[in-house]
Amino acid sequence: MWENAAPTPPPQHGSPSSGRRRRVSQSDGDYVIWGQLLLSLAFLALVLLAQMMDLPFLPALRTAFREAMMPEQNTFLSENRELSKFTEQAVQTLANTVQKFMPTQSQTATPETAVRQTHAKAQQVPSGAREESYLPSFAICFPLAGRACTETSGYGWRTDPMGGSGSDFHLGNDLAAEEGTAILAAADGVVRCAGVHSSYGRYVRILHANGDETLYAHMQYLFVHTGQRISAGDCLGTVGDTGNATGPHLHFELLHKGIRYDPSEALQNAA
Structure with missing residues (x-):
């Protein structure tokens, strides 16, 4: 396993292996960024679906996401768990935005609007008007x-x-x-x-x-x-x-x- 592998001595400056390791590190960083973006988009799509369809599984999604961020995932995501922080913040922002721009009827209806809506549903304009x-x-x-x-x-x-x-x-x-x-x-x-x-x-x-x-x-x-x-x-x-x-x-x-x-x-x- 990785824990039993013999430690590799750090390369000397100017050695050929030094450049190769820097290139590998840059490539790994690219994978992390793309992985963050793809997972975040997929997760946010699920959250948006939950909000639009009024489905109560948003807490379950967040719990599943936290469970996915276990220590063994650090080989892909990094020890600081930047993906977890980013996605959690994006979920909260999205939820607040949806609530602001897609309010329920009870939040937007003024007393006057409610009265007019009631009349429109329950009463008709008098005959001759x-x-x-x-x-x-x-x-x-x-x-x-x-x-x-x-x-x-x-x-x-x-x-x-x-x-x-x-x-x-x-x-x-x-x-x-x-x-x-x-x-x-x-x-x-x-x-x-x-x-x-x-x-x-x-x-x-x-x-x-x-x-x-x-x-x-x-x-x-x-x-x-x-x-x-x-x-x-x-x-x-x-x-x-x-x-x-x-x-x-x-x-x-x-x-x-x-x-x-x-x-x-x-x-x-x-x-």
């Missing part, structure tokens, strides 16, 4: 004089503002404004309805061209009546908090052929 925006083919006026308002609730799913335990699909945009602010017609048309509703309070619904409609709710006063022809910019009434409202604001809806759409883009482009 769509989630996308719609732009009328004609220009519209902003429905509040001087644009003196603040949007307090957008179109779509939201927590019930009336204190309910669940949530609802909001069919328009809420624009908070001072009570008594003039509400203006968004475009030319005919008043289809001007009256009182249990939820809308005092409201006006106007029919425009191409089957488009606008609706104005929670009004303090109504200045128009059903069947009246109006022009863009005409005053329909004033901002109030009638119906189901938590404060003075205009609830504005946009419909196309009886279907409600998100009016946000239309309001942004309004003159």
Whole structure:
């Protein structure tokens, strides 16, 4: 065995055997480097597979690797076990990277995202509504004089503002404004309805061209009546908090052929 082999005296400087031994040492170093790279790549591939498939054998792989680094392997790997240290560090780095860039759903889901995902799976958009925006083919006026308002609730799913335990699909945009602010017609048309509703309070619904409609709710006063022809910019009434409202604001809806759409883009482009 290697332990019983007679020791070889060190070669003298300048002797022919000295150069040969240096060349052999360099070749052995190359083998060690290539061996480290190949084994590390193979091991890291197994670790990546375990992470991607959520398999619980990563600890077993690491245990098997440590067992492989027994003293008798030093003839190939070196006494400092550089391969073991390198691969162990690479495994830890890879595990941290995978966890960072491939997080689980519970780590990434915000409360708002979770609510929207729940609605998407368990509930559907109400009949007569769509989630996308719609732009009328004609220009519209902003429905509040001087644009003196603040949007307090957008179109779509939201927590019930009336204190309910669940949530609802909001069919328009809420624009908070001072009570008594003039509400203006968004475009030319005919008043289809001007009256009182249990939820809308005092409201006006106007029919425009191409089957488009606008609706104005929670009004303090109504200045128009059903069947009246109006022009863009005409005053329909004033901002109030009638119906189901938590404060003075205009609830504005946009419909196309009886279907409600998100009016946000239309309001942004309004003159």
